[in-house]
Amino acid sequence: MKLVVSLGVLGFMLAAAAPAHAQSDPESAQIMCDLTGDCAEDVADPNAAQGNELTAATPGAPRGGKTRGFSFQRAGATPSQSTRVATAPQPTTQRVAKPAQVGSSDLGLTFMPNSAELTEPAKARLAKYAQVLGGPKLNGRRLRIEGHTDASGSAAINKELSRRRAQAVADFLAASGVARNRLDVVGYGSAKPLPGKSASAPENRRVMAVLL
Incomplete structure (x- = not known):
């Protein structure tokens, strides 16, 4: 249970630490750049961001040996014996093109x-x-x-x-x-x-x- 809570907190911290401009919609950011010259270097592509899943053991479920990752599910364990925890999405940035003529x-x-x-x-x-x-x-x-x-x-x-x-x-x-x-x-x-x-x-x- 401590592992599940820790991973959830870590995901929240990663999301909160993302740059503000990375939350902008790429199309809207390009429009603003073209008209005003206010161009962020890059913005997050919302269609490409995907979260990662980590598998943590449910209390009482059999545990496997030590690994370099976060998987603690013993081979052959059923889905009910493990809990999947989604981490924060990993955004893919998209470059905003500088306009040939601002405005x-x-x-x-x-x-x-x-x-x-x-x-x-x-x-x-x-x-x-x-x-x-x-x-x-x-x-x-x-x-x-x-x-x-x-x-x-x-x-x-x-x-x-x-x-x-x-x-x-x-x-x-x-x-x-x-x-x-x-x-x-x-x-x-x-x-x-x-x-x-x-x-x-x-x-x-x-x-x-x-x-x-």
């Missing part, structure tokens, strides 16, 4: 083909943007939501589609609690391709958030 963030969104309808992954990502925008460092700041396309198709149609996509993003953020007067909307069509990319490159199909 400008590619929202990384996807839409249904030839439409301004947000996909479900796009909605999930925008929900995180709304949370970051409501935080103390960005609450009240204004942004320009920019829609961009590649050069395929009609220039007039592309410009209108880029504007509708930017508007769909602003509408979603507003529905998620971001004040509408903080959001400017503009559609550039294919007029502003990414540096080093041809106007027809698919990477130009994007929606940007620019801090004003």
Whole structure:
């Protein structure tokens, strides 16, 4: 019983000693880094953290010989004769990429083909943007939501589609609690391709958030 209690206390101490920034969500941390330049060197990846299990003997259960680990279960013992104790998760860190230009963030969104309808992954990502925008460092700041396309198709149609996509993003953020007067909307069509990319490159199909 003393061993079980000691392992539990050890797990709690390890969790408490983890760096504060390691508890941040990697996606939200990247959004904050892009918009403000406040970039933690690394954050914990919650999808990769896993706990370890240690096996300790139940009082009265047969004990094995000395080992270098924490297993005290005799070979052939039944599950009822041992107790598994979970230790603190071991976080896997994920590096936050430094932005090429602080204050400008590619929202990384996807839409249904030839439409301004947000996909479900796009909605999930925008929900995180709304949370970051409501935080103390960005609450009240204004942004320009920019829609961009590649050069395929009609220039007039592309410009209108880029504007509708930017508007769909602003509408979603507003529905998620971001004040509408903080959001400017503009559609550039294919007029502003990414540096080093041809106007027809698919990477130009994007929606940007620019801090004003």
